[in-house]
Amino acid sequence: MAKYVLRETALTLLTRIGEQGGFSHVLLDQEINKQQLSRQDGGLLTEIVYGTLQRRDLIDYQIQPFISKQKKIKPWVKWLLYMSVYQMEFLERVPDHAVIHEAVEISKKRGHKGISSFVNGVLRNVQRKGLRSTDEITDPVERMAVETSHPKWLVERWVAQYGIDVTRDMCEANNHHLPMSVRVQPLQISREEAMNTLMEDGFRVEESIFSTQGFIVLEGQILKHPLFTQGKLTVQDQSSMLVAEMMDLEPGQRVLDACSAPGGKTTHIAEKMQDQGEVTAYDLHEKKAKLVTKKAEQLQLTSITATKADSRKLQDIHEQETFDRILLDAPCSGLGVLRGKPDIKYHKSEEDIFSLRKIQDELLEHVAPLLKTGGKMVYSTCTVDRHENEEAVQLFLTNHPEFEIDPTFEEGLPKELQGSIGKSEYGLQLFPQEWDTDGFFLVRMVKKG
Numbered sequence: 001m002a003k004y005v006l007r008e009t010a011l012t013l014l015t016r017i018g019e020q021g022g023f024s025h026v027l028l029d030q031e032i033n034k035q036q037l038s039r040q041d042g043g044l045l046t047e048i049v050y051g052t053l054q055r056r057d058l059i060d061y062q063i064q065p066f067i068s069k070q071k072k073i074k075p076w077v078k079w080l081l082y083m084s085v086y087q088m089e090f091l092e093r094v095p096d097h098a099v100i101h102e103a104v105e106i107s108k109k110r111g112h113k114g115i116s117s118f119v120n121g122v123l124r125n126v127q128r129k130g131l132r133s134t135d136e137i138t139d140p141v142e143r144m145a146v147e148t149s150h151p152k153w154l155v156e157r158w159v160a161q162y163g164i165d166v167t168r169d170m171c172e173a174n175n176h177h178l179p180m181s182v183r184v185q186p187l188q189i190s191r192e193e194a195m196n197t198l199m200e201d202g203f204r205v206e207e208s209i210f211s212t213q214g215f216i217v218l219e220g221q222i223l224k225h226p227l228f229t230q231g232k233l234t235v236q237d238q239s240s241m242l243v244a245e246m247m248d249l250e251p252g253q254r255v256l257d258a259c260s261a262p263g264g265k266t267t268h269i270a271e272k273m274q275d276q277g278e279v280t281a282y283d284l285h286e287k288k289a290k291l292v293t294k295k296a297e298q299l300q301l302t303s304i305t306a307t308k309a310d311s312r313k314l315q316d317i318h319e320q321e322t323f324d325r326i327l328l329d330a331p332c333s334g335l336g337v338l339r340g341k342p343d344i345k346y347h348k349s350e351e352d353i354f355s356l357r358k359i360q361d362e363l364l365e366h367v368a369p370l371l372k373t374g375g376k377m378v379y380s381t382c383t384v385d386r387h388e389n390e391e392a393v394q395l396f397l398t399n400h401p402e403f404e405i406d407p408t409f410e411e412g413l414p415k416e417l418q419g420s421i422g423k424s425e426y427g428l429q430l431f432p433q434e435w436d437t438d439g440f441f442l443v444r445m446v447k448k449g
């Protein structure tokens with residue numbers, strides 16, 4: 001694909017994500033499939049879109065001296081400037097003159113001569129004079145927010161909760177690529193066999209320490225490999241694999257997965273139970289519940305039933321004390337997955353954390369009675385925030401003395417992680433900078449006899 005067309009596509013996607021709230025990973029996947037982009041073009045498109053989104057606020061700050069304050073800039077022109085500066089500053093293999101030339105051509109085609117002269121002027125200034133330094137920002141939290149392109153409210157929140165050093169490392173990690181990890185369907189293929197097949201086919205892979213079923217793909221585009229199309233592999237971040245590993249599962253159990261779509265953990269649970277037993281999965285939306293069924297079919301698992309329901313009302317459907325295990329992988333602010341979904345940091349607000357917490361409390365309250373005495377319940381989120389994580393667990397345990405944190409919880413961890421994973425009194429918090437995973441929280445509670 002001509003580089004010009006590729007950059008126009010990047011601009012269209014960025015404007016949709018940035019201005020209309022589109023999801024970066026969804027739109028990128030759709031575009032790569034629709035246009036059947038080669039590995040190289042898909043890689044460059046992804047890099048431009050993700051890189052620009054990840055560094056939007058920094059670039060916005062840096063180009064301000066070259067833009068008159070009175071000037072009203074159309075959203076697409078702003079995104080054209082952001083993506084061009086991103087390429088000039090962060091992509092060594094792309095020459096500046098090519099980036100400027102194409103930005104000018106795109107602005108001529110989409111706008112008019114005035115816009116293309118403006119774009120040309122700003123980019124030539126960036127090239128000649130260099131970018132504004134962040135040293136002039138005196139407040140350290142504000143400087144960190146701009147340098148790492150995170151909203152100030154979020155950086156302030158993380159500094160208050162985890163301290164300045166952890167926050168800086170986390171914000172920086174969020175702007176770096178996360179290697180893809182995958183899980184084998186162990187009833188179809190062993191991890192060793194899958195890894196050997198892939199290595200023979202030129203992939204670079206490495207075992208995960210988070211799950212005996214997981215491995216990391218360091219090099220190679222794996223999604224079109226036959227092992228995927230045959231339902232022997234599925235994509236899942238290593239941190240999420242820890243959930244089923246920690247549920248203490250056995251064949252024949254009855255398991256409730258209260259918030260299940262798209263089914264990554266539901267299918268892992270069924271696999272850990274050797275597809276023997278009952279995995280009852282719910283999701284609030286019909287379409288999403290269907291995704292879980294589809295995933296189960298792709299992986300050839302028959303012990304899963306996925307249905308649409310509000311899990312705050314499951315007591316209308318199920319008797320008390322029905323399940324041996326419950327997973328509540330709650331809807332959350334998703335602040336742990338900013339590497340893969342950088343748009344989240346611009347779309348989420350602090351108020352969202354409080355409204356989500358209300359739902360998390362309600363879900364915990366309503367699924368807990370369905371657990372058998374002696375049964376175990378895992379609460380997890382893919383976020384990094386004490387209000388949605390530790391504080392939710394703390395309140396639940398205060399209101400439910402019949403529950404406690406499972407004293408054997410940590411023994412279930414893979415050996416390499418025991419004693420070295422971010423433990424707090426109410427669960428495990430994984431930070432994205434620690435293990436090259438998403439940020440993730442989980443805890444296992446037990447209903448006392």
Ligand SMILES: C[S@@+](CC[C@H](N)C(=O)[O-])C[C@H]1O[C@@H](n2cnc3c(N)ncnc32)[C@H](O)[C@@H]1O
Pocket residue numbers: 240258259260261262263264265266282283284285288309310311312329330331332382
């Ligand atoms: C974090 S995602 C679950 C991811 C899933 N466990 C996996 O591993 O693939 C949270 C899910 O909860 C669903 N959800 C939100 N509120 C719900 C409710 N009241 N009842 C059931 N599902 C709900 C959302 O639609 C979303 O799919």
